[in-house]
Amino acid sequence: MSVFSLPAVQAILPQLMSIAWGIGKALIVLFGVVICGAYMSLVERRVLGLWQDRYGPNRVGPFGLFQLVADMLKIFFKEDWIPPFADKFLFVLAPLVAMGTMILAFMVIPVTPDLGVADLNIGVLFFMAMAGLAVYAVLLGGYASGNKYALLGVARSAAQSLSYEVFLGLSMMGVVARAGSFDLRTIVLSQQGLWNIIPQFFGFIAFLIAGIAVVHRHPFDQPEAEQELADGYHIEYGGMKWGMFFVGEYVGIILISAMIVTLFFGGWLGPFSVVPPFVWFALKTGAFMLFFILIRASVPRPRYDQVMILSWQYLLPLTLVNLIITGAVLLWVGGAA
Amino acid sequence: MLFSFYIPALVALAGALGAVLEHRPVRALLNLVASLLAIAVVFYGLGAPFAAALEVIVYAGAVMVLFVFVVMMLNLPHEHSGKRSWKSPIIWGFPLCLAVMLFVCLSDLLLERGHVGLLLGNGQQAPEQVGLLLFGPYILLVELAAFLLLAALIVASHIGKRSDDIAASPILREPSFINEIVSQGQSEAEEVHSAARCEMKEEASS
Numbered sequence A: 001m002s003v004f005s006l007p008a009v010q011a012i013l014p015q016l017m018s019i020a021w022g023i024g025k026a027l028i029v030l031f032g033v034v035i036c037g038a039y040m041s042l043v044e045r046r047v048l049g050l051w052q053d054r055y056g057p058n059r060v061g062p063f064g065l066f067q068l069v070a071d072m073l074k075i076f077f078k079e080d081w082i083p084p085f086a087d088k089f090l091f092v093l094a095p096l097v098a099m100g101t102m103i104l105a106f107m108v109i110p111v112t113p114d115l116g117v118a119d120l121n122i123g124v125l126f127f128m129a130m131a132g133l134a135v136y137a138v139l140l141g142g143y144a145s146g147n148k149y150a151l152l153g154v155a156r157s158a159a160q161s162l163s164y165e166v167f168l169g170l171s172m173m174g175v176v177a178r179a180g181s182f183d184l185r186t187i188v189l190s191q192q193g194l195w196n197i198i199p200q201f202f203g204f205i206a207f208l209i210a211g212i213a214v215v216h217r218h219p220f221d222q223p224e225a226e227q228e229l230a231d232g233y234h235i236e237y238g239g240m241k242w243g244m245f246f247v248g249e250y251v252g253i254i255l256i257s258a259m260i261v262t263l264f265f266g267g268w269l270g271p272f273s274v275v276p277p278f279v280w281f282a283l284k285t286g287a288f289m290l291f292f293i294l295i296r297a298s299v300p301r302p303r304y305d306q307v308m309i310l311s312w313q314y315l316l317p318l319t320l321v322n323l324i325i326t327g328a329v330l331l332w333v334g335g336a337a
Numbered sequence B: 001m002l003f004s005f006y007i008p009a010l011v012a013l014a015g016a017l018g019a020v021l022e023h024r025p026v027r028a029l030l031n032l033v034a035s036l037l038a039i040a041v042v043f044y045g046l047g048a049p050f051a052a053a054l055e056v057i058v059y060a061g062a063v064m065v066l067f068v069f070v071v072m073m074l075n076l077p078h079e080h081s082g083k084r085s086w087k088s089p090i091i092w093g094f095p096l097c098l099a100v101m102l103f104v105c106l107s108d109l110l111l112e113r114g115h116v117g118l119l120l121g122n123g124q125q126a127p128e129q130v131g132l133l134l135f136g137p138y139i140l141l142v143e144l145a146a147f148l149l150l151a152a153l154i155v156a157s158h159i160g161k162r163s164d165d166i167a168a169s170p171i172l173r174e175p176s177f178i179n180e181i182v183s184q185g186q187s188e189a190e191e192v193h194s195a196a197r198c199e200m201k202e203e204a205s206s
Helices: A008-052 A065-075 A088-108 A121-134 A135-145 A149-181 A184-189 A201-214 A239-264 A277-298 A306-335 B001-020 B025-045 B047-072 B087-115 B127-134 B139-161 B163-168 B176-205
Strands: none
Touching: A008 A065, A008 A088, A008 A239, A008 A277, A065 A239, A065 B047, A088 A135, A088 B025, A121 A135, A121 A149, A121 A184, A121 B047, A135 A149, A135 A239, A135 B025, A135 B047, A135 B127, A149 A184, A149 A239, A149 A306, A149 B047, A184 A239, A201 A239, A201 A306, A239 A277, A277 B127, B001 B025, B025 B047, B047 B127, B127 B139
């Protein structure tokens, strides 16, 4: 007679199973995201190489697939050094914030109808909160380094985040108004028949630009511009702490791609019912991850005052007008106010 | 449920104390950020997820980033922050009086009416309900806030204008003290520039 046949255990078994499945789903998403993020470093170098008519890393393993293992071994065994002039506590805290906020934000993404960590009724706001807190990673890392290049990176990052955060939120509000909910699962389900990319095209443009700025990828990588600031805010970092910034950035790219897919491209929805939902989600997200790399390979970097002018003078009015028109159309179609 | 209230409440108190007692300015602000995040958890536990999200986005995410940024740029030395004299009763006497008054009111409320706070925890207040309340019975407050923000916007754009733009526009020229401040700042900037140029010339000649 096993433990599972006892009546008391029988009574709480369904609950235990659902808790275990909840933890399991969270772990699947966590490891999936982190492994994909780490592997994106290899994918980026290979794809960039192909687009620029060269090979990229292709020596370690078939197609260079084990290059990541070599890189990770190097990062793990590198000396974990903290500069003597640094603020030690904040210096260690910053990479944790960088990676932690990005992974936490993945909590609200509905991957498939069954897979997803949490369905918050404030899902969109939770994403914005995490994007807002991610700024602290750059601020603290740059400040704690005690380095003037790092501090210049911090100044640029603060100016940039003040400009993009306003229209990052506003660009999503049209989608929220259409779905009538902040819950990302409801937003996906509201796109059956018509993806938001068509009625919310301007919202999509603004969100795409803001998303690139959130993860400060090229062309919005002024905080870490290699050519001018010699890597900006993480100039003093090395080894595993630098690795966390690095993987955090790639996790951020996956997060933004997944958010674009969820908000504007119908999440797991797709035309053929034979294809499982996860495949649709992965295909769309992968396409946007490649798009991020393509942008990096092709667009020059603007000055940061140009970025601020673009944000405040063009994108902010664009999102406001988009929101007003969306509201008007919704009231017109829906009838009652 | 009780633990999800008391633990973040304790963290919030500890963060607030840290913000007051910490000598290094950036650390003090980070204590305040931790305190705000803990308050957001308290809101969430009480069934107000919308308020919790706004607390993180607006206070911890936007306002405190500005504070931390400005303090970093001021580059204050680690020990000196003007807080050494906090032990003198003149500094803490008045705030203590205010805090005691608030505490008396609060304890009076709690003792007479019992569980005032439980009303919030009875259910989740969805974001839709907050929106309906704000644009229904409380519309006047929303519009007042809009006035305030518009005034702040106009002032900010005025201060941000260049002085030649101000001189060209009769409306913007009106408050003359701002012009004075701007021209003063310009002359100071020119002095610094010319000093720097002299230094560069000296270095070049030597």
